[in-house]
Amino acid sequence: DAIIQADHEGRIIYWNTAAEKIFGYPVQEALGQPLHGLLLPARFRAAADKGFAHFEQTGTGPAVGKTTELIALRKDGTEFLVELSISAMQKDKTWHAIGIVRDITERKAAEMALLRTNRALKTLSEGNMALVRATSEQDLLNELTRILVQTGGYSFVQISYAEHDAAKTITPMAFSAVAGMQMPPRSLTSADSAEGQLPISSAIR
Numbered sequence: 001d002a003i004i005q006a007d008h009e010g011r012i013i014y015w016n017t018a019a020e021k022i023f024g025y026p027v028q029e030a031l032g033q034p035l036h037g038l039l040l041p042a043r044f045r046a047a048a049d050k051g052f053a054h055f056e057q058t059g060t061g062p063a064v065g066k067t068t069e070l071i072a073l074r075k076d077g078t079e080f081l082v083e084l085s086i087s088a089m090q091k092d093k094t095w096h097a098i099g100i101v102r103d104i105t106e107r108k109a110a111e112m113a114l115l116r117t118n119r120a121l122k123t124l125s126e127g128n129m130a131l132v133r134a135t136s137e138q139d140l141l142n143e144l145t146r147i148l149v150q151t152g153g154y155s156f157v158q159i160s161y162a163e164h165d166a167a168k169t170i171t172p173m174a175f176s177a178v179a180g181m182q183m184p185p186r187s188l189t190s191a192d193s194a195e196g197q198l199p200i201s202s203a204i205r
Helices: 017-023 035-039 042-058 105-133 137-150 199-204
Strands: 002-006 012-015 067-073 079-091 094-103 156-162 169-177
Touching: 002 017, 002 035, 017 094, 035 042, 035 067, 042 094, 079 105, 105 137, 137 156, 137 169, 169 199
Parallel strands: none
Antiparallel strands: 002 012, 002 094, 067 079, 079 094, 156 169
């Protein structure tokens, strides 16, 4: 874990080896630098500086004594997720902040992968149940689009049939979407024409 200490002016006065590895700054470059200016993306600095001004006076703040997750900035400009624990320490009648920082990029990626897997399995299970319960083909199609939106997490699902007529018509059969999205009114075709350049048209061809 990175261990970083900032003085009452918000400048870095301690920077351990792990901080060097995580953020990319050798200790000589980090010491004396403004903490927020060095390690936070620009869009978060104003709010962080405001919070530190309160901390400077009281030694308290919404993040003090707690563990929080936030976006940090490496020397090369890349943003990444960290877990931050902040403690307050009074020295020479001024408040200093000590932060323990952990890079949680890999952990978050693993959590997201597990979430996607579980969601896919639940979607598949509900799809199988819909197949068992369906009383007609149309009922099945309607239920599958609903499941893919509500359980699968997709914002827009449409099931269409590719017809074998001369116009190569694509006939919409069922549609579901998150609130606010409407079914496209346009007619679809898989013909290699100006009207047939949508992804679904190319896929069918």
